[in-house]
Amino acid sequence: MKLAATYASSEAFRAHWPKCVDALSRLCEGPLSPPDDRYSMARAMIEDTRDRPEVAGIEQALGKLWAFDERFFGDVIGGSEPDFRWAVYCSAYLIDDPHIAADLLDAYCPLLGTFAVETFGETFVRKVCSTFRDDVSEVIWEHQELEAPRHESEFFDWHGQLNGSPDNVRAALIAQAGIPPLEHESLPPLDVMRVFSPQVSSPAQLGSSADEYLRDLAQFYEQHGYIDVSKELYDLEKRRSRMTDGTLFSNLTSDAIARVIRTAKHSVCFAAPGIQMEPAKAMAEVAGRIGPELITVCLDFDERVMRMGFDDLNAVKALQGAGISVNSTPGLRTGLVIVDHNGYIFTPTALYLEAEDRPAEAPNAMHLSKDQVTEALARLSPAAKAIAIAMAKTDEEREHIRRTAVEVRSQQVVATTVEQVERRLTEAPPVRFDVARQVRVFNAYLQYVDLKLEGAAIQRHRVAIPPNIQKLGGAKDLEGRLKTTFDLIEKGGKLSSKALEDSLNEIRKNFTPSLGKDHGRVVLKAAKPHLEEKLKTFRTELEKHQETVKTELQDKLNESRKQIVDYYAPIVVKNPPDAMRGQFLKFEEPEARTWLDHELDRAFPKAEALIQKMQLDVRYKDVTFETLNREDFLAAIKKAFPGVDWDKAYSEFRAAGEDQEHQG
Template sequence: MATLGGPNQTFAVASDECLIELIRSARNQLVVVAPALTTHVATALADRCGDETVSLNVVLDADPEVYRLGYGDQAALETLRVAMTANGLALARQAGIRIGLIVADERMLVYSPVPRLIEAGSENQDKPNAVVISGNAARQVATAAAGGGKSPSEIGLEGLGPDDIRKIETELSNAPPQQFDIARAIRVFSSQAEFVELEIENLRVTVRRVPLPSDLMGIRSEGLISRINSTLSAPPEVNGPFDIEVEQADGTTKAAKVDSRWVNEQRASLEREFTFLVPRHGRVILIRDKERFQAELGRFERNIDRYKAAASAAFGKSRQDFRKALIEEFLPAWEASPPDYVTRYYPHPSKEQVRDRLGERLDGLLEEASSFQPIRCRVLYKGITWASANDPEFTNSLTETMRKRGVPRAELAKLFSEFDAAKGQTGQ
């Protein structure tokens, strides 16, 4: 338990125990300045309110945000106000004050208040957040904070009355502070790990079966009958596999047969190597692995670009070949008996006019039967949510998955250490 220490101590830890010790040591003058106070410290101050031998001045902030950040406890404000009012004393306020100090006679502690929403604070003397000052400097600061003689106070010029406190209570009731231990757990999760989603869009050519109109019936070619049976469909070869040069991890390339299955296997390999699947929640990646993951993802995307170029070229060639075969199949029948919508504009159409109209007719059907959209690879990172951080099923499942994947216990301890080190304060 951290205490103020001996008279020669300069650096200290401003724990509640340390502040209370200094408050109780005052014999003539006690000045307290802070954004807000915890209930323990406010109770110790309330006990000194009835001591007529001690001059007591307290300056606090009046912004509800100080309680949402965890600089103090809302209940402490009312505890102190009641005690000071009962003894003819008044609270003072200083907007935006973010330093803390206690002057007890000729000894002063200047400290950095801990926002418990962000960190739990420390009682370890190796992690000081305060300085102990004695003598004239302490008296000078006390005068600047509380006034004295002909010197007016520099801060706390306005009172903090019942109406101000009711306003604070109302705002905190409408938007209450978070549970500090859970908020810190989320922060630790966010700094150590986060959710990740890897999506690939338009991986396959969109294929549909399109009914043939009456003017395109009667297929004779056996090569087309297998692909056209009263309906038109896209050729299967447009989805590969394609022979391309695939970039390897060492930067070299290697010939491989690539199709949508290959792409999905590569994505699964990336997910297995760098992420941890938590059922019903999603995949989690450690922040320390993101740089390597992004590098491998870049290689993966370059290989997808190669696949995309091959697929696009194959799609274009296949459609042109298919279109040519269809024109050769239907052109004789159209030339012998052109459809009405051809003769409507060309009463005596030439062979080229019939071919052009047939080509336009087939282009519309082929576009309806198949389309090629650019393949896109997208990665999305999301922070760990309050619900996930507060869900034992999630935390236990993630721990077990990481353990099975060989993550060292020391790394797991870093991920979850804040749960042990940052428990919410009790007894307040």
């Protein structure tokens, strides 16, 4: 039994349980208030499980709350997957109050997840699922008073009673259940529609009858005046029908592949770099009908493939969980899907580069002939070859297939390999594909850039005048440079880097406008070659300046030092300081100069200590998703680059992320 594909671990279940308890409280004290005192009697028991979510305690508390002993006798009727899907889709698409819908899903989904089925048992979970359906029914029929079909053979007016919630709100609600949002908000699955309208003709499990349901529903909407939505469903049906009408070129998305797989009567063969969840779920469903041994899957099972967006690790695990053997062929990049005698070769989509949502008239697949299908099966793998032999009509055809050599080498993906890949993806999680696509839109236009001149500003170096010299008095002719510290060279002198810094600031101004202190400077990719030329010229000037500094700096330092000694020597001779009297016997000018030089030795650096490697540090950084989502980003780049159509780029940015709800 499989209901919700979520809350698979004990940790996930227990982490959510307090939220489940709170949701139950709000429901039982609000829209689903019991007709008696059941909740008040069970409340303490339920609250007691908040911090101690033990299985026995939960079963006892919920059984008392929902009166399981009174409502269920013998085998549980209901609580199956169609009931679950009906309750989830009704909560997300029909219940007007999103808070009630959220509480229903918060309360029930953990109790219907993988962990619950394995831990509480199928019988208990089916009782919970049946209660879920009952509670959703009470909300939509008793509180909202939705209009039911007048006849059991008439379609329920799903479109006319939609709740109007945004797609992202619905998707967030449904995500808890581990099932996908509806392909179209006005097209509920047939098993959901049949709960409302039991006598609506049930299409067979095979063939194109699902499209017949779509056409019938579109006609119903048209008759009720929903012209626009009816047209949308007719267009959807046309896109689907292109898959089976003999057209050579087709548009195969993961959803379309899943629809083709669900038509399987005899066998399924799938080979591609990777597989997404929808085709995997379809194969798991088909495996329950025809057997997993009749499903062949060949992938390039590698973490790099998953980082490119070809593959979904959870999809692979879902296949293995359904008993389907998954084989790996390193480097496989072609896509092939064969269902019975119907086959396509297709170009898989790397979700890191683009979304799967593409116009129906944009083909990525080609239909194979019957002979091509047979050849593909025979050459793909031993398992596929065995299927081809079983499907052959004549002894001659079977013998031809037996003589055909298998060309694609592969080996089975075992549990240890899955664990290794999962561990690497956990240690270094791949970026969300919709985020990567959005960032790439603006990365095509601009980059952040930081220009930093290092080691050139010799004029900013100062030395501290030794205290013994400071006590001798001020220096009028050096007062611009000599106080308690001393400028080693003149700020506007030949060795100053001011001219270089002015030149670099001009480059910044012309090529790297600032987007504000919180953003930094950026350069247009189109202007980057011109910027590099300017920086090349600048580096040449920097090298010349460095050679000049190397040649002349020590002379400048000596000159600066001589200015200090020349000034202070007469003062020292006239009034020798105590620090000198304790060291010298004579106090003439030579001794004064010697003493001053000795004092300055401890403060003045040598030229080689000052001369570092002068360099221009240029660092480029790509824009990030967080930066692009800042409210002031678009206004900032419009101001910095008024000549660029940023509205067009920003619309592409938003479009690149619209399908994120399909990425999981």
